Amino acid sequence: MERVGFVNVWIIGGGSVGLLLASYASKAGANVTVVTNGKEQAEALNREGVSLLRNSIASFHPVDAIPFECLSSLKTATIIFLAVKEHQVKRVLTKISKLKINSPIFFLQNGMNHITLMQELRNSVYVGIVEHGALKHSNVKVEHTGIGIMRIGHVLGDELELKPFWDKLSSVGYSVDVEGEWLEVMKRKLIVNAVINPLTALYELKNGELLHDETIVSIMKKLCQEAIMTLQLKDHEDIWTYIIQVCQNTKENKSSMLRDIESGNQTEIDAISGYILREGLKRKISLPYTLDVYHQIKQKERSDIDG
Template sequence: MQETMKGVAVFGGGALGMLLAGKLALAEVPVTVWTRTEGQAAKIREAGISIEQPGRDPAQAVRLDAAAFGDVHPGYEGIVLVALKQTSLNEPLLAEMRRKLGEGAGIVLFQNGIGHVERAASFLPGRELLAAVTTEGALRIGETAVRHTGSGETWIGRWEPEADTPADSGKPSLPEAAANALEKAGFSVFVSNQIRERMLRKLLVNAVINPLTALWRVTNGELPATPERLSAMRALFRETEGILRLHGLRNADDDELWETVLGVCTATAANRSSMLQDVDAGRETEIDAMNGAVSRMGEASGMEAPWNAAVTALVKAILSPKERGV
C-alpha cells in the first residue's frame, strides 16, 4: 500500500455500507461514509448510524462523517470499501470514481456476482483493486439504521495474486490494511490468494438462493422446505455448477458445494435475500450479474443454461415497465 494512503471511506449507504461504516466507527477507526444522495449524508451527519445487533439491546448509535459522493474532493487516496450493488457500479459511476479517486487509492469491491472487477479495472487504471466476498447479513431499516442479521466471514484478495505489492515497500499491503481495519471493527476477515474461487463459490450459492427466493417470496430457510422447491434448487445448482467448473471453480466436490448451499439456507433461515428485498421494493435486481452472467458464461463455453436463462427472464419480468424506467 502506498505511503499516501490514509483513512477508510465506505462508498454506499445501503445495508452493507452502513454496517461496515458503523462498526468501523464504533471501533474508532477513522471512517467516512459516501452516499449517493446529499439527503442521506445529511441525516447520517446529524444522527449517526444506528446498528441493531443480535443479542444486544438497545441499538448502538455512532456518529461519523458522511458526504454525498458528488461532493467528495478529487484526489482521495485512502482505502475505499465499495459496498454498492452491481446495478449501481455502471460506467458513469466508474468514470466519476476515476475523477474522484487518486492513483494512491486502494479500492475493495464488495459486489455480488462476477464481471465487476474487470469492469472497474478498465475504468480505474493505476489504482490498486481488490475483490471481497462476505457472508455478513445486513438489513437496511432506514436511511440511518441497519440491522446486523447474522455474523459471517469476509475474504479479501487480489483478482490477480501475482500483482502483489513489492516486498520492500515497508508498508502493509492493501489486503492486510483493509483486513486489519475490518478485524478491529469485529468482523472475521481472511486474506485470500484464491479470491476468484471464493467469488465463484458465492456466485453458485447466490445463483441458486436469490432468484428462487425472489420468485417464490420466501425466506432463505423456507426455500428447501418442500420436495418441489428442493428439486428446482438441485436442478439450478447442477446446471450452474457445471458451467462454473469451466471458469475456475475447482477446489470442492459436488456434495460439498451442495451442502454449502443448504447450509447457507439453514444459517440464514430468517433472512430475506437481497434479490427478494429488491423485488419487494420495486428496485432493479442483480439478476444480470448472477444468473444472467452464468448464462453468458455457459454460452461462451458452448453449454446451454436453460434454468439460469429462465430464472433471469422471470425475475426481470416481475418489475413493471414503470419500475424498470421504461
C-alpha cells in the same frame, strides 16, 4: 478509542452492506466516511452516526458522510469500498477516474460482471465477498442479521499491509478472512447467489424458508449443478453443503434480490444468473433452470415497473 494506524475508510454506498461495514469500521477505530446517494442520508449520518442493531442490542458509531454529487476528493482514503449495486459500478468508477484517485479499491458486488472493469483500473484492486447478513431499517440504522465472514482477495497492483485492520474488524464482530484464490471465491459466491437469490425473489421467501419445500430444494440443486458446470469451479465437492449452511446461517434474511423486487428496484439478475448464461453460451452448455429463473425475474422487474 484506539485508532488503527489512522486508516481512512471511504465507503461509497449507504445501503445495508455499506452501513454495516461503516459501523464496524468505526467501531474498529478507523476514520470512516460514507458516500451516500442523496443529501438527506448524508446529513442524517453526520448528525447521528450509524445505529447498529445486533442481537436486539443497539450501538452507535460516528461517521462522516457526503452525498455522491458533492464528491470532489478521495485523496485521504487509505481504502475505498464500493458498496453499490453492480449496475452502479461504472458510474462510480467514472467519477473516481475523473478525480484521479490512486487509492486501493475494494469491490463488494454480487455477481461477476465487474471483473472486466476491475482489470482496466490502475489502482490496486481487491474483491470483498460479504457473507454477513444486513438489513437496512432507515438512513442511519442497520441490523446485523446473519453473522458470517467478509472474504478478501487481492486482484491487482500493490498489496496493502492491512492485517492489523482486518484483525481489529474481526475482533469487534465483523469477521474477515484473507483468501489466496480470489477468483475461486468469487465463483463460489456467485453460485450461492445464483441458487438462493432468484428463488427467494420468485417465491417471496426468506433464505431459510427455501429449505422447507422439497420442490424448491430440487430446483436449487439443479441451479447449483448448472452453475458448477458452467463456471468450472476447481473444488466444488462441498458447494451444496455450503449453500445449505448459508441458508441456515441467514435464515431470517431477505435476499437483496427479494428486497429489490419488493421495492420496485432493478435487481442484480444480469450480474448473477445473466453472467452464468453468457458463460454457458460461450461453452455451448444448455442451462434450462438458470434460463427459466432469469426470465421469470426479468418479467417480475418489468411487472413492477409497469405496475
